[in-house]
Amino acid sequence: xxxxxxxxxxxxxxxxxxxxxxxxxxxxxxxxxxxxxxxxxxxxxxxxxxxxxxxxxxxxxxxxxxxxxxxxxxxxxxxxxxxxxxxxxxxxxxxxxxxxxxxxxxxxxxxxxxxxxxxxxxxxxxxxxxxxxxxxxxxxxxxxxxxxxxxxxxxxxxxxxxxxxxxxxxxxxxxxxxxxxxxxxxxxxxxxxxxxxxxxxxxxxxxxxxxxxxxxxxxxxxxxx
Amino acid sequence: xxxxxxxxxxxxxxxxxxxxxxxxxxxxxxxxxxxxxxxxxxxxxxxxxxxxxxxxxxxxxxxxxxxxxxxxxxxxxxxxxxxxxxxxxxxxxxxxxxxxxxxxxxxxxxxxxxxxxxxxxxxxxxxxxxxxxxxxxxxxxxxxxxxxxxxxxxxxxxxxxxxxxxxxxxxxxxxxxxxxxx
Numbered sequence: 001x002x003x004x005x006x007x008x009x010x011x012x013x014x015x016x017x018x019x020x021x022x023x024x025x026x027x028x029x030x031x032x033x034x035x036x037x038x039x040x041x042x043x044x045x046x047x048x049x050x051x052x053x054x055x056x057x058x059x060x061x062x063x064x065x066x067x068x069x070x071x072x073x074x075x076x077x078x079x080x081x082x083x084x085x086x087x088x089x090x091x092x093x094x095x096x097x098x099x100x101x102x103x104x105x106x107x108x109x110x111x112x113x114x115x116x117x118x119x120x121x122x123x124x125x126x127x128x129x130x131x132x133x134x135x136x137x138x139x140x141x142x143x144x145x146x147x148x149x150x151x152x153x154x155x156x157x158x159x160x161x162x163x164x165x166x167x168x169x170x171x172x173x174x175x176x177x178x179x180x181x182x183x184x185x186x187x188x189x190x191x192x193x194x195x196x197x198x199x200x201x202x203x204x205x206x207x208x209x210x211x212x213x214x215x216x217x218x219x220x221x222x223x224x225x
Numbered sequence: 226x227x228x229x230x231x232x233x234x235x236x237x238x239x240x241x242x243x244x245x246x247x248x249x250x251x252x253x254x255x256x257x258x259x260x261x262x263x264x265x266x267x268x269x270x271x272x273x274x275x276x277x278x279x280x281x282x283x284x285x286x287x288x289x290x291x292x293x294x295x296x297x298x299x300x301x302x303x304x305x306x307x308x309x310x311x312x313x314x315x316x317x318x319x320x321x322x323x324x325x326x327x328x329x330x331x332x333x334x335x336x337x338x339x340x341x342x343x344x345x346x347x348x349x350x351x352x353x354x355x356x357x358x359x360x361x362x363x364x365x366x367x368x369x370x371x372x373x374x375x376x377x378x379x380x381x382x383x384x385x386x387x388x389x390x391x392x393x394x395x396x397x398x399x400x401x402x403x404x405x406x407x
Binding site for chain 2: 064067074078081082084085087
């Protein structure tokens with residue numbers, strides 16, 4: 001009994017717990033618990049609209065696999081190639097593309113063709129004028145005129161600014177379109193070029209178009225008719 | 226048929242007050258895909274820019290009458306393809322070149338591109354693509370780069386799926402051969 005008393009006496013609050021904790025355990029406990037709560041929440045998070053896009057993502061992956069499998073069979077070398085864009089684009093091109101578009105109502109004509117278009121139009125206009133006003137025995141004279149005009153036009157063009165050329169082109173009603181689309185192109189090619197425009201016409205517009213362009217006449221002239 | 230987002234954009238486009246906003250959103254959404262589709266056809270940036278702008282002007286004029294029984298991007302791709310072909314056709318007429326010369330013209334444009342490196346496979350691939358006949362080139366680009374299903378390509382190009390598969394197989398084989406031999 002005496003010995004039991006001695007033992008109990010030895011169990012002071014300080015040495016009653018034989019277990020130890022890591023240094024700073026309790027100080028860090030709340031923080032540790034909160035971290036665990038946060039990390040568990042994070043693990044259950046899904047991106048916004050994840051399920052809305054899941055099926056399309058899976059289908060996209062299936063399609064990509066089909067394309068790779070197909071290419072594997074016919075040209076395996078191409079599967080190994082990176083599909084990167086090797087061509088460069090001016091910086092911020094895609095950010096600045098919009099404003100121009102909304103205010104353009106006419107066809108964009110590249111500046112690099114303007115010089116040729118102006119030259120062709122002047123040559124063409126003068127030649128037609130000559131052809132109308134002269135008969136066939138003056139062909140040599142026409143050739144001489146054309147050469148002279150060509151030289152003059154070339155000399156004139158090199159000294160013209162792009163602005164002047166653009167103005168000139170506007171005044172001559174986008175000659176390249178007129179010449180190429182109305183003269184050099186056959187009616188069938190013209191119709192082919194207009195395909196996509198025709199697709200978006202309303203029925204009334206289509207009827208007007210047929211009336212204005214005398215489509216029956218074109219069909220009659222077709223080599224297949 | 227139309228996806229929800231495109232449907233909303235088309236509704237907005239038909240309203241005068243939101244027309245430009247909707248059109249801007251359509252451009253933003255599709256501009257890069259369409260640009261690269263065109264660029265691979267015409268090679269030079271300035272030409273691609275001209276074609277892209279012309280095609281979007283046509284879209285602006287025609288979008289109100291767009292039949293919603295097909296996807297918007299199918300319609301856009303078709304216009305982009307037609308515009309690119311028209312551009313190439315006009316170039317051919319302007320310069321009166323033969324088919325062979327036209328191929329080498331496009332190849333020369335590739336070679337003149339910024340950063341061109343004849344030893345890199347990616348550039349050899351571009352040269353090989355420019356050697357393809359026009360229609361095969363379009364089919365190859367739509368399948369290889371844009372990864373479009375034959376069904377969609379069939380709507381864009383108004384050609385049967387079987388013909389498109391055959392065309393793509395021929396094109397891919399030719400491209401691979403070119404890369405192996407150069």
